Amino acid sequence: MATFTSNMCGIVGYVGRSQAAPILLDGLRRLEYRGYDSAGVAIVDGDHVEMRKCAGRIASLAKLISQKPAAGSYGISHTRWATHGKVNDENAHPHFDATGKIALVHNGVIENYQALKEQLIQNGDTNFRSDTDTEVLAHLIGSIYGQLEGKDSKARLVNATRAALKQVIGTYGIAVVHSDIPNFMVGARRGSPLVLGVGKDENFLASDVSAIVAHTRDAVYLNDFDLVALERDKFEISSIDGAVGQHAVSKVEFSAEDIKKGDYPHYMLKEICEQADTVRDAMRGRLTYEECTAKLGGLNMTPPELRDVARVVLTGCGTALHAGRVGEYLIERLANIPVEVEFASEYRHRNTPMTERTLVFAISQSGETADTLGALRESRRKGYRTLGICNNVASTIARESDGGVYMHAGPEIGVAATKSFTSQLVILTLIGLLLGRMRQLSTAEGKRMIDALEALPGQIEEVLKLSDQIKSIAKKYVDVSGMLFFGRQFNYPIALEGALKMKEITYLFAEGHPSAELKHGIIALVRPDLPSIFIAPDDAVLSKNLNNIEQVKARKGPIIAVTSGNGAKQLKDLAADIIEVPDVIDCLSPVLTVIPLQLLAYHLAVELGRDVDKPRNLAKSVTVE
Numbered sequence: 256m257a258t259f260t261s262n263m264c265g266i267v268g269y270v271g272r273s274q275a276a277p278i279l280l281d282g283l284r285r286l287e288y289r290g291y292d293s294a295g296v297a298i299v300d301g302d303h304v305e306m307r308k309c310a311g312r313i314a315s316l317a318k319l320i321s322q323k324p325a326a327g328s329y330g331i332s333h334t335r336w337a338t339h340g341k342v343n344d345e346n347a348h349p350h351f352d353a354t355g356k357i358a359l360v361h362n363g364v365i366e367n368y369q370a371l372k373e374q375l376i377q378n379g380d381t382n383f384r385s386d387t388d389t390e391v392l393a394h395l396i397g398s399i400y401g402q403l404e405g406k407d408s409k410a411r412l413v414n415a416t417r418a419a420l421k422q423v424i425g426t427y428g429i430a431v432v433h434s435d436i437p438n439f440m441v442g443a444r445r446g447s448p449l450v451l452g453v454g455k456d457e458n459f460l461a462s463d464v465s466a467i468v469a470h471t472r473d474a475v476y477l478n479d480f481d482l483v484a485l486e487r488d489k490f491e492i493s494s495i496d497g498a499v500g501q502h503a504v505s506k507v508e509f510s511a512e513d514i515k516k517g518d519y520p521h522y523m524l525k526e527i528c529e530q531a532d533t534v535r536d537a538m539r540g541r542l543t544y545e546e547c548t549a550k551l552g553g554l555n556m557t558p559p560e561l562r563d564v565a566r567v568v569l570t571g572c573g574t575a576l577h578a579g580r581v582g583e584y585l586i587e588r589l590a591n592i593p594v595e596v597e598f599a600s601e602y603r604h605r606n607t608p609m610t611e612r613t614l615v616f617a618i619s620q621s622g623e624t625a626d627t628l629g630a631l632r633e634s635r636r637k638g639y640r641t642l643g644i645c646n647n648v649a650s651t652i653a654r655e656s657d658g659g660v661y662m663h664a665g666p667e668i669g670v671a672a673t674k675s676f677t678s679q680l681v682i683l684t685l686i687g688l689l690l691g692r693m694r695q696l697s698t699a700e701g702k703r704m705i706d707a708l709e710a711l712p713g714q715i716e717e718v719l720k721l722s723d724q725i726k727s728i729a730k731k732y733v734d735v736s737g738m739l740f741f742g743r744q745f746n747y748p749i750a751l752e753g754a755l756k757m758k759e760i761t762y763l764f765a766e767g768h769p770s771a772e773l774k775h776g777i778i779a780l781v782r783p784d785l786p787s788i789f790i791a792p793d794d795a796v797l798s799k800n801l802n803n804i805e806q807v808k809a810r811k812g813p814i815i816a817v818t819s820g821n822g823a824k825q826l827k828d829l830a831a832d833i834i835e836v837p838d839v840i841d842c843l844s845p846v847l848t849v850i851p852l853q854l855l856a857y858h859l860a861v862e863l864g865r866d867v868d869k870p871r872n873l874a875k876s877v878t879v880e
C-alpha cells in the first residue's frame with residue numbers, strides 16, 4: 256500500500272519574460288520557513304518541462320540547478336514539510352501527470368487520494384512514481400484533460416483542473432502548468448493560502464506574499480474555492496464552480512527590505528531585537544489619554560455590545576496559545592470577565608456547552624494555522640462572535656473572522672515565534688483595558704496602565720542590553736541535559752513559553768510549570784545537570800517563588816532567575832545566575848521577562864551549533880491538522 260504523504264509547504268509560480276529559475280529559487284528561499292524537507296521546480300522550456308527536485312533544503316536544489324540549469328520563463332516550484340511518508344527525491348514536488356506534460360505543486364492534504372488513485376488505476380493509469388497524494392491529483396487532472404474536447408487548450412486545462420478539484424476531499428493550494436500551453440498557469444485554493452502577485456508583464460502565485468514582494472507589492476489574496484488562470488499580462492479569477500468573481504488588488508504592507516536579515520546572523524535575533532519597535536507598533540494610535548482606555552475599531556463592536564460580553568474564549572496554538580494564557584490573567588484582572596483558554600486543536604472538536612454573550616478570539620501570527628482556523632470556523636458556526644488577533648494582513652483567519660486586531664509586527668521569518676508573542680501580549684492588554692474601562696476599572700487605573708504600556712519600549716531596550724550577559728550564562732550551560740522553567744501568575748505562561756523556545760531551537764528537553772507544582776512531583780527531576788529557571792519578578796508572588804527556589808536549591812539544582820526590583824537582592828544567595836529586568840506593573844511583566852528567555856534559548860542554540868532559524872522537523876506556518 257502506498258504511503259500517505261501529505262504536505263504543508265510553500266509554493267511559488269512565475270509567468271513572465273525573465274528566466275523563471277532564479278525568481279522561483281529566491282521565492283522558495285523566502286518560503287523555506289514553511290518547510291524544508293525537500294524542494295523542486297518545473298520550468299517549461301519550449302515544448303517540454305524541465306524538472307529539478309531533491310530531498311534537502313533550497314540550497315541543495317540551487318546546487319542541482321547550477322549543475323544542470325533549467326531555462327524557461329514560466330514555471331512552478333515547491334518547498335515541502337512532510338507530515339507522513341518519507342522525505343526523498345521521488346516524493347519531492349513538482350509531480351507530473353501520466354503524459355509527463357502537466358506538472359503540479361501542492362500545499363495541503365488530499366484525503367481521498369487512495370480512492371482517486373484506485374479509480375485511475377482501474378482506468379489503466381499505473382504510471383505512478385511517488386507515494387504522494389499530490390501525484391494522484393496531477394494524474395487526475397491529466398486524465399480529465401485528455402478526455403476533454405476542444406481546441407482552446409487553456410480552457411481545457413482550466414476545466415480539467417476544476418473538474419478534478421470537484422472530486423477532491425481535502426485541502427489544497429496548487430499551481431499547474433502544461434508544456435503545450437506556453438506562458439499559462441492555473442492556480443486554485445481550498446484551505447491552504449494562495450496569493451496572486453500582479454506585476455508588469457509578469458504575474459506570480461505564492462503561498463505567502465513574502466515570496467514575491469521583491470517583484471511586486473500588488474497582490475490579490477485568493478479565497479477558498481477560487482481558481483485563477485494567469486498569463487504574463489492578465490489573469491482571471493473564477494470559482495471552482497465556474498462563476499467569475501470580483502477581486503480587489505491590495506498593496507502589500509512591507510517591502511523586500513523588511514524581510515532581509517541585515518547585519519544579524521539570524522532572523523530570530525533580528526526579530527528579538529525588533530521588539531521595542533513592534534511593541535510600539537502594536538499600540539500605536541490605539542490608546543486614548545482623554546478616556547484612559549484603548550481604541551480598537553477593528554473589533555467591529557459597539558460599546559453596548561462590548562459591555563454585554565459575559566465570557567471570553569482565547570484560542571490558538573503553541574506560542575500564540577501561551578499569549579492567550581497570559582491574556583486570561585490579564586483580562587480577568589483588568590475587566591473582571593471570566594476567560595477560558597483553549598488549545599485550538601481541542602476546542603474545534605469539543606462539544607463545549609454554548610454560553611450566551613461569549614466573545615472568542617483566535618490568536619495567530621500567520622493567520623493560516625489549520626487548527627486555529629478550524630476553531631474559528633467551528634466557533635462561528637455555533638454563532639459566537641469570533642475575532643482574530645493576527646500579524647499577517649489578509650490571512651485566512653483575518654479574513655474569516657468577524658473583526659479583530661492586527662499586530663503590525665512586520666514579517667516574522669524565524670521559525671521560533673518571538674516578536675509576535677510580545678505584540679500579542681500588548682494587544683491582549685489593550686483588549687483587557689478596553690473591556691475593563693467599560694466595567695469596574697477606574698480612570699486612575701486606566702491611566703496607570705497606559706503609562707506603563709508607553710514605558711514598555713524603553714524598558715525592552717534595557718532588557719536587550721542584557722544579551723551579552725545572557726550569552727555568557729548560555730555558555731555555562733551547554734552541557735546540561737535539559738531545563739525546567741517555573742513561574743507564577745502572569746509569569747506561569749512565560750515558563751511555558753521559555754520551555755517551548757528552549758526545546759524547539761536547542762532540542763534540549765524542557766518543561767514549564769507553575770512554581771508551586773514543583774513539590775507535587777516535578778521536584779523528583781531536580782539534579783545538578785538540570786537547571787531550573789525561575790521567572791520571579793518583584794511582584795505579589797515573589798515570596799512564594801522564593802520558597803520554591805529554596806526547595807530546588809536544597810536539592811542541588813542549579814538556579815537561573817529572571818527577576819526585577821528587590822528580587823535580585825533576595826535571590827543573591829540562591830541563584831547561580833540572576834538576570835534583572837526593569838520593574839513594571841505585574842500584569843505587564845511578561846513582556847519583559849520573556850525576552851531573556853528568548854535570548855537564552857537563542858544563545859544556547861548557537862553555542863550548540865543548531866540551525867536557529869530552521870530548527871529540525873518544524874515549520875512556521877502549520878497549515879495541516
Ligand code: F6R
Binds near residue numbers: 622
Ligand atoms: C513556536 C511557534 C509555534 C506557533 C504555532 C502557532 O515558536 O512558532 O508554536 O506559535 O504554530 O502559529 P501561528 O501563531 O502562526 O498560528
